[in-house]
Amino acid sequence: MSEPKGTILVVDDEEAIRCILNKGLAMRGYACDEAENGEQALEKLEKKPSDLVILDINMPGRQGNEVLPDIINRFPETAVVMASGIADPLMIAQCIRDGAHDYIKKPFRFEQVLQSVNGTLDKRQIEIEVQRYLRDAKREAERTNTDPRKIFAEAIESLINALESTDAYIKGHSRRVAALSVEIGRHVGLSPEELEDLRWAALLHDVGRIAVDPEILNKPGELTASEYRHIMTHAVIGPRLVRPFVNDSVVRMISHHHDRYDGSGLGQKVRGKDIPLGARIIAVADAYQAMISDRPYRPAMSKGEAVNELMWYSGSQFDPIIANICVGIVQTCTRMDA
Ligand SMILES: [Fe+2]
Numbered sequence: 001m002s003e004p005k006g007t008i009l010v011v012d013d014e015e016a017i018r019c020i021l022n023k024g025l026a027m028r029g030y031a032c033d034e035a036e037n038g039e040q041a042l043e044k045l046e047k048k049p050s051d052l053v054i055l056d057i058n059m060p061g062r063q064g065n066e067v068l069p070d071i072i073n074r075f076p077e078t079a080v081v082m083a084s085g086i087a088d089p090l091m092i093a094q095c096i097r098d099g100a101h102d103y104i105k106k107p108f109r110f111e112q113v114l115q116s117v118n119g120t121l122d123k124r125q126i127e128i129e130v131q132r133y134l135r136d137a138k139r140e141a142e143r144t145n146t147d148p149r150k151i152f153a154e155a156i157e158s159l160i161n162a163l164e165s166t167d168a169y170i171k172g173h174s175r176r177v178a179a180l181s182v183e184i185g186r187h188v189g190l191s192p193e194e195l196e197d198l199r200w201a202a203l204l205h206d207v208g209r210i211a212v213d214p215e216i217l218n219k220p221g222e223l224t225a226s227e228y229r230h231i232m233t234h235a236v237i238g239p240r241l242v243r244p245f246v247n248d249s250v251v252r253m254i255s256h257h258h259d260r261y262d263g264s265g266l267g268q269k270v271r272g273k274d275i276p277l278g279a280r281i282i283a284v285a286d287a288y289q290a291m292i293s294d295r296p297y298r299p300a301m302s303k304g305e306a307v308n309e310l311m312w313y314s315g316s317q318f319d320p321i322i323a324n325i326c327v328g329i330v331q332t333c334t335r336m337d338a
Contacts, residue, residue, distance in 0.1 A: 004031035005227045006121050007048075011041040011064065012056040012083070017106075021054060024110045025117065038067030042074070049075050052121055054113070055100075057084035057091070065095055072099035072104070073328040076240070079124040081116050083108070089225070093267030096233055099240070104288035122239070123211040130159065130210060130241050140247060152245055159207065170206070173289060180326070181278075183333070187325045188277070198278045200246055201253035205282050206240030208254075232258065232266055253278035257286060262316045271320075280319040284310065284326045287318070304328060 008030050010021045018034040033050070037042035037059055045053070053071060057064040061182045071080055083222050085106040092103045100264050104113060125136040137155035141147070164171045164192060181202040209217065212234050216227045223231070241257045256270070256279035263271025291306035301309070307327050314323040
C-alpha cells in the first residue's frame with residue numbers, strides 16, 4: 001500500500017458525519033481517525049499527532065473553538081479546519097485569529113471539504129519548510145560562530161525576495177514600509193533597540209503571505225468574504241513562522257499590523273493605545289506605501305490622495321498621532337516615495 005497523502009483527525013459528535021468524512025477522505029488517499037469530542041481529540045493527538053484536524057464547533061462538553069487554542073499550542077505542526085452549521089462571522093474571525101487555517105460551513109459538499117483539506121495541507125507544508133529553513137540558518141550561525149542576527153537577516157532577505165517575486169505588486173514593499181516605519185519611530189522618540197525591533201517587524205510584517213494563495217492575492221476584482229479571510233490569515237501565519245527566531249515585541253507587532261485603531265478589525269481583541277505602538281506605526285506606513293503603489297484592483301494614488309486617505313481614516317483605522325507624523329514626513333521627504 002502506498003504512503004497516505006496525510007493524516008487527518010475528524011472531530012465531530014455526529015457519528016454519521018465522522019463516517020462520511022472518514023470514508024471519503026480515505027478514498028482520496030488520506031489516513032483518517034475519528035474523535036467524538038475535544039478531550040478525546042487531544043488524547044488521540046497526544047498519542048499520534050495528525051497533519052490536520054477537522055474540528056466541529058458545536059459539540060457537547062468543550063466547544064470546538066474552546067479546544068482550538070489547546071491544539072494550536074500543544075501541536076504547532078497540526079493544521080486545523082473548523083466546521084460549523086452556523087456561519088457567525090465573529091466566531092469565524094475569532095477562530096482564524098486563534099490559529100485555525102480555514103472554516104467550512106455545514107451541511108457541506110464533500111468536494112468543498114476536499115478543497116479546504118488540500119489547500120490547508122499545502123499551506124501547512126510551506127509553513128513547515130520555511131521554519132525548517134530558518135532553523136537551519138540559526139544552526140549554521142551557531143556552527144560557524146557567526147552573529148545569529150546576520151545569518152537570520154540573510155535568510156529573511158531571501159525569504160522576502162521569494163515572497164515578493166511571486167507577487168509583482170509588492171516588489172520592494174517590505175523595505176519601503178520598514179524605511180517609513182523607522183522614520184516615524186524616530187519622530188516618536190523610540191530608542192535604538194526599539195527602532196531595531198520595529199525595523200525587523202516592518203520587514204517581516206507580511207511574511208505570512210508566503211502561505212496565501214497567489215491567485216487570491218492577485219485577484220483584480222473585489223474579494224469575497226472568504227477570500228478576504230483567507231488573505232488575513234497571513235497576520236496569524238507570519239508570527240507563527242518567525243516566533244522561534246525573533247523577540248516577543250517583534251511577534252506582537254506583526255500579529256497586530258492589521259488592527260484598526262477603533263477596534264473594529266476582523267476578530268480584533270484590543271483597540272487604541274492597547275495595540276502595540278510598533279503595530280500602529282506599521283499599519284500607517286503599510287497603508288501609505290500600498291496606496292502609492294499599483295495594486296491588482298486599482299492604479300497607484302498620488303501622494304496627495306494618499307495623504308487625504310490617511311487623514312480621512314485617522315482616528316478610525318489609524319492612530320491619529322501616528323497618521324499626522326506620517327503625513328508630516330511624506331510631505332517633506334521625497335525619499336519615502338521611491
Ligand atoms: Fe499585511
